[in-house]
Amino acid sequence: xxxxxxxxxxxxxxxxxxxxxxxxxxxxxxxxxxxxxxxxxxxxxxxxxxxxxxxxxxxxxxxxxxxxxxxxxxxxxxxxxxxxxxxxxxxxxxxxxxxxxxxxxxxxxxxxx
Amino acid sequence: xxxxxxxxxxxxxxxxxxxxxxxxxxxxxxxxxxxxxxxxxxxxxxxxxxxxxxxxxxxxxxxxxxxxxxxxxxxxxxxxxxxxxxxxxxxxxxxxxxxxxxxxxxxxxxxxxxxxxxxxxxxxxxxxxxxxxxxxxxxxxxxxxxxxxxxxxxxxxxxxxxxxxxxxxxxxxxxxxxxxxxxxxxxxxxxxxxxxxxxxxxxxxxxxxxxxxxxxxxxxxxxxxxxxxxxxxxxxxxxxxxxxxxxxxxxxxxxxxxxxxxxxxxxxxxxxxxxxxxxxxxxxxxxxxxxxxxxxxxxxxxxxxxxxxxxxxxxxxxxxxxxxxxxxxxxxxxxxxxxxxxxxxxxxxxxxxxxxxxxxxxxxxxxxxxxxxxxxxxxxxxxxxxxxxxxxxxxxxxxxxxxxxxxxxx
Amino acid sequence: xxxxxxxxxxxxxxxxxxxxxxxxxxxxxxxxxxxxxxxxxxxxxxxxxxxxxxxxxxxxxxxxxxxxxxxxxxxxxxxxxxxxxxxxxxxxxxxxxxxxxxxxxxxxxxxxxxxxxxxxxxxxxxxxxxxxxxxxxxxxxxxxxxxxxxxxxxxxxxxxxxxxxxxxxxxxxxxxxxxxxxxxxxxxxxxxxxxxxxxxxxxxxxxxxxxxxxxxxxxxxxxxxxxxxxxxxxxxxxxxxxxxxxxxxxxxxxxxxxxxxxxxxxxxxxxxxxxxxxxxxxxxxxxxxxxxxxxxxxxxxxxxxxxxxxxxxxxxxxxxxxxxxxxxxxxxxxxxxxxxxxxxxxxxxxxxxxxxxxxxxxxxxxxxxxx
Numbered sequence: 001x002x003x004x005x006x007x008x009x010x011x012x013x014x015x016x017x018x019x020x021x022x023x024x025x026x027x028x029x030x031x032x033x034x035x036x037x038x039x040x041x042x043x044x045x046x047x048x049x050x051x052x053x054x055x056x057x058x059x060x061x062x063x064x065x066x067x068x069x070x071x072x073x074x075x076x077x078x079x080x081x082x083x084x085x086x087x088x089x090x091x092x093x094x095x096x097x098x099x100x101x102x103x104x105x106x107x108x109x110x111x112x113x
Numbered sequence: 114x115x116x117x118x119x120x121x122x123x124x125x126x127x128x129x130x131x132x133x134x135x136x137x138x139x140x141x142x143x144x145x146x147x148x149x150x151x152x153x154x155x156x157x158x159x160x161x162x163x164x165x166x167x168x169x170x171x172x173x174x175x176x177x178x179x180x181x182x183x184x185x186x187x188x189x190x191x192x193x194x195x196x197x198x199x200x201x202x203x204x205x206x207x208x209x210x211x212x213x214x215x216x217x218x219x220x221x222x223x224x225x226x227x228x229x230x231x232x233x234x235x236x237x238x239x240x241x242x243x244x245x246x247x248x249x250x251x252x253x254x255x256x257x258x259x260x261x262x263x264x265x266x267x268x269x270x271x272x273x274x275x276x277x278x279x280x281x282x283x284x285x286x287x288x289x290x291x292x293x294x295x296x297x298x299x300x301x302x303x304x305x306x307x308x309x310x311x312x313x314x315x316x317x318x319x320x321x322x323x324x325x326x327x328x329x330x331x332x333x334x335x336x337x338x339x340x341x342x343x344x345x346x347x348x349x350x351x352x353x354x355x356x357x358x359x360x361x362x363x364x365x366x367x368x369x370x371x372x373x374x375x376x377x378x379x380x381x382x383x384x385x386x387x388x389x390x391x392x393x394x395x396x397x398x399x400x401x402x403x404x405x406x407x408x409x410x411x412x413x414x415x416x417x418x419x420x421x422x423x424x425x426x427x428x429x430x431x432x433x434x435x436x437x438x439x440x441x442x443x444x445x446x447x448x449x450x451x452x453x454x455x456x457x458x459x460x461x462x463x464x465x466x467x468x469x470x471x472x473x474x475x476x477x478x479x480x481x482x483x484x485x486x487x488x489x490x491x492x493x494x495x496x497x498x499x500x501x502x503x504x505x506x507x508x509x510x511x512x513x514x515x516x517x518x519x520x521x522x523x
Numbered sequence: 524x525x526x527x528x529x530x531x532x533x534x535x536x537x538x539x540x541x542x543x544x545x546x547x548x549x550x551x552x553x554x555x556x557x558x559x560x561x562x563x564x565x566x567x568x569x570x571x572x573x574x575x576x577x578x579x580x581x582x583x584x585x586x587x588x589x590x591x592x593x594x595x596x597x598x599x600x601x602x603x604x605x606x607x608x609x610x611x612x613x614x615x616x617x618x619x620x621x622x623x624x625x626x627x628x629x630x631x632x633x634x635x636x637x638x639x640x641x642x643x644x645x646x647x648x649x650x651x652x653x654x655x656x657x658x659x660x661x662x663x664x665x666x667x668x669x670x671x672x673x674x675x676x677x678x679x680x681x682x683x684x685x686x687x688x689x690x691x692x693x694x695x696x697x698x699x700x701x702x703x704x705x706x707x708x709x710x711x712x713x714x715x716x717x718x719x720x721x722x723x724x725x726x727x728x729x730x731x732x733x734x735x736x737x738x739x740x741x742x743x744x745x746x747x748x749x750x751x752x753x754x755x756x757x758x759x760x761x762x763x764x765x766x767x768x769x770x771x772x773x774x775x776x777x778x779x780x781x782x783x784x785x786x787x788x789x790x791x792x793x794x795x796x797x798x799x800x801x802x803x804x805x806x807x808x809x810x811x812x813x814x815x816x817x818x819x820x821x822x823x824x825x826x827x828x829x830x831x832x833x834x835x836x837x838x839x840x841x842x843x844x845x846x847x848x849x850x851x852x853x854x855x856x857x858x859x860x861x862x863x864x865x866x867x868x869x870x871x872x873x874x875x876x877x878x879x880x881x882x883x884x885x886x887x888x889x890x891x892x893x894x
Contacts, residue, residue, distance in 0.1 A: 020336075020344070021175070021332060021344050022344040071806075072805050072806060074805070077360075077363035077364055077366065077367045077806070078363040080329060080332060080333065082128075082336070085128055085140075085337075086116075086126070086127070086128040086129075087128060087129050087130050087333070089130045090117055090127060090128070090129075090130060090137060105336075107332055107336060108344070109175075109284075109328045109329055109331075109332045110359075110363075158865075290745065291742065291745070293836075294741065294742065294745065294832075294833050294836055294837070295829050295830075295832060295833060296829070296832065297832035297833070297835060297836040298836075299836060299839055302836070306866065308866075361814075361818060364806050364814060365746050365811065365814065367806060367807040368702060368806065368807055368809060368810070368811055368814060369700070369702050369746075369747075369811060369887075371748075371887060372746045372747065372748075372811065374748075375746060375747055375748035375883075375884075375887060376745055376746055376748075376750075377866070378748045378750065378866065378883055379744070379745040379746070379747075379748055379749065379750025379751070380745070380750060381750075381860070381861075381864045381865075381866035382750040382751040382857075382860060382861040382864050382866075383745070383750040383751070383753065383840060383861075384864065385843070385860075385861040385862060385863035385864040386751070386753075386754060386840040386841055386842070386843060386861055387839075387840060387841075388839065388840075388841045391839075425825075425826070427826070427828075427829050427832075428825070428826040428827075428828050428829050431828030431829060431831070431832060432828050
C-alpha cells in the first residue's frame, strides 16, 4: 500500500480536514486537522477521498469505533462530505482527486436534534 | 471537475444536490428555496394564526436551531405576526445538557427570543443523573423519553402557550413510519405522520414545520448559514442508533435519495387506510388533529429516535403473544376456521391519567408509573422536594409535583 | 397406547419420534406437513364450490418454480387430490390454473428450465397449466406499448419492427437504476399474471409469497412511495383489476417452507434454488427490494416475530373507500393521495404529478431525463 512515510516522494500536498456534527468526538475532540499527503501515490495516481479515508482511519483516528465513521470502505451513510464547501456528490464523491489547499468537511447528521 | 452552475439562478457555483429531486443549487438559492418550502408547509397546513404565541422546543441541536432560525426569518419575511419563544428541557445530565443549554442561551440572544428552561428535577423530583444512579444505564432512555414528552407540554402550559413546535424532520418521520410498521402499531401508524398532533390534558397543540425537510438539508442549511448548534451524543446512550430503523432509512437514502420523502408519502397514505375504529379511538379532542400520547421509548434528545434494544424488547413481547395464541388455537390441528373472516383489529382507547391528567391509553400514564417505581425504591435519605410520605402512593403524583414545580427563567 | 418408549415423541401424534422443530414445538415430519398445510388451506377456505353456483371457482396460481410457490402448489394439489380420492360426492373446492412465466425470460442469463416445467406438468397433471414469456405482455395487454412509450419518455424509442422480446428488453434497458428495474419488473409480472387470470375468468390469484417475502415487499413498497398499494400487494384483498389477491403463505417463514419442500418427494427436481442474496455488493448498489430482503432475513434471524409483524400490520389496512379514484395506467395504483390524506408530498414535492397517468411510485421509477 502506498504510504505517506515513503521517503522517496518529496512532493506532498497539504489539506485541511474538519469534523463536525459530533464526529469530532472520534477524532480526539479536534474539529480541524491539517493533513499532509503525498502528491503522487506509488502507482503515479493522485490521492483521492478514498485514500484520505484510509489515511484518516489508520493515522488520525484514535477511537476504536471505526464503524461510526467508515462502512463498506466508504463514509458511513448519514455523514455528509463537503469538498471546498460543495456536496461531494458534485465532485465525484470518493474518487475526487485532492488538490493542495483543499478543505474537506465531514458532518454527521446522526446526532441529536 | 468543472464547477456546475446553479439550477435555479444559472450563475453561481452549485454546492448542493437536493436529495429529493437532484437539483443542483448554489448557496443562496438553496437557503431561499429551503425557507420557501418550509413556508409552503406552514401555509399549506395552516399551522399558525396571527398573534399566536408559539414555543419552539429547543435542544441546542441542529434541528431545533434550524427551526428557530427559519421561523424567525419567515415570521419577519412574511409577517406571520407570531410571538416566538424558546422552550428547553433540562434533563439534568451533567456534562451533556450544560453545554447544549449554553448553546440555547446563545440562540436566545442571536434570535432575540425569550428562553425558558424546565428541569426534570423540578418537574419530577428526579434528574436523569439521579435516575441513572438508581436504575443504571440500561433502560434509562425510556424514562428520559417519557419525561421529556410531558415536560415540553407542561412547560408550555406554564407559559400560557398553546402551541409547541418541534424540529422533527422528514428522516424522523420516515423512521417513525418504518418503526410503526415493524412494531405493528396501527394507532401510531395512523397519526405518526400528521404534521399537527393535539397533545395531553392541557390541549396543547404540537406541530412539525420541518416534517418535509431532509435531515441532510437541515445540516447543510445550518452549515451554510453558519448557525450555532451543538452536537454531542447523549452520554447515557452511546451509539443509540445502531441496528435501528434509522440505519435502514440512511441506507435507503444512499440507494435512492428520494426514498425518505417517499416513505413519508407512503406513511401519510397508510395513515388514511388505518381502520377508523383504530384511528379514531380516543379522539376526544376536537378538530382533525391526531392525538399523540406518550412515547414508550427512545431518547428524547434524539427526537425519539430508535435504538437497537427496542427490537429485542419488541421481539420478546411478540413471542409471548404468539405463544399465548398458539396455545389457544393452533394446537388442535384441522378445525374449521373461516379463511375470510373480517379483519379484527384491536382498538386503543385514549383517556387521561388518573393521577396527573396527562393523556394516556392506560389508567395511569407512563410517567406516573415510572415515577412510582422510582419513588418506591428511592433510598429514604434521598427524598427531595415535592415528594412526601413515600408509603402514600398518591402523594407522589405528577400533578402535585407540577403544582410545586418552579420554572427557571433565564 | 404407545408400547415403545419414545425419547422425544411428536407433540402432535405422540406416536413417532419428533424430528423437526417449528415455533417451539417438536413434530414428526408428517405432522409438520399437516401443520403447514393447515396454515395454508385455512386461508383459501373461503373459496369453495357452493350449491348455488354453477361453476367451481377458479384460482390462478403463479408458479415461479421457487420454493414458496412450489410448496403452495403442492399443498393445494394435495387438498384437491384428497377430495378426488373420495368415492362419492367429491367436493373439489376450486380449480387451479397453474401459470408459469418462463424464468429465463425475466432473469437475463438463465437457461430454460424445461425439465423443471416438464416435471410440474407430469406430477400436477390434474390442473390446467399455462406458460408464457414475460414479453408476451404485449399480446395480452394491447395498450401496453402506448403506456410504456409514454412512461419511458422521449429518449426511449420503440422499434415495432423488432420482436416483442427485443422491444421489452429495450424498455427495461432504458430504466437506469437497480431499484427502478426491480420495481418495474414486478409491475410487469403482476400485469401479465392478472391479464392471464382475467382471460381465464379466475376469481382470485393465490400468490406464493412467504411471510418473509411479504415483510420485505411491504418495507420496500413503503420505501418506494407505494404505501397506498399495500392493501392488495401485501394484504389479502381486491386488486384494482377486480380480481382478488390472496397470500395463503402469509403465516409461514421462508425457512419453514424450505423445510416442507425437503420433505416432499413430488417437489424434487421442480424447485429452482434461489440465487444467493448478494452479500458482497455495496449497499448503495443494491436495489431497495434487495436491501429489504437482506434486512428482513438478517433481522428475521434474530427477531422473527418483529418481521412477521410487518406483513400482519399491513394486512390490517383497509382499502380506500372511494371508487371514483383514478388509477395508474402502468401499475394500477392510486394516483394522488388516499382519501383523507392531506399531506402535501405529492403536490408540492414531486412536481408534475397532477394530471399524470402514472402514480407517485411509478413516477419515482421513471427514467430521469436530468441525469
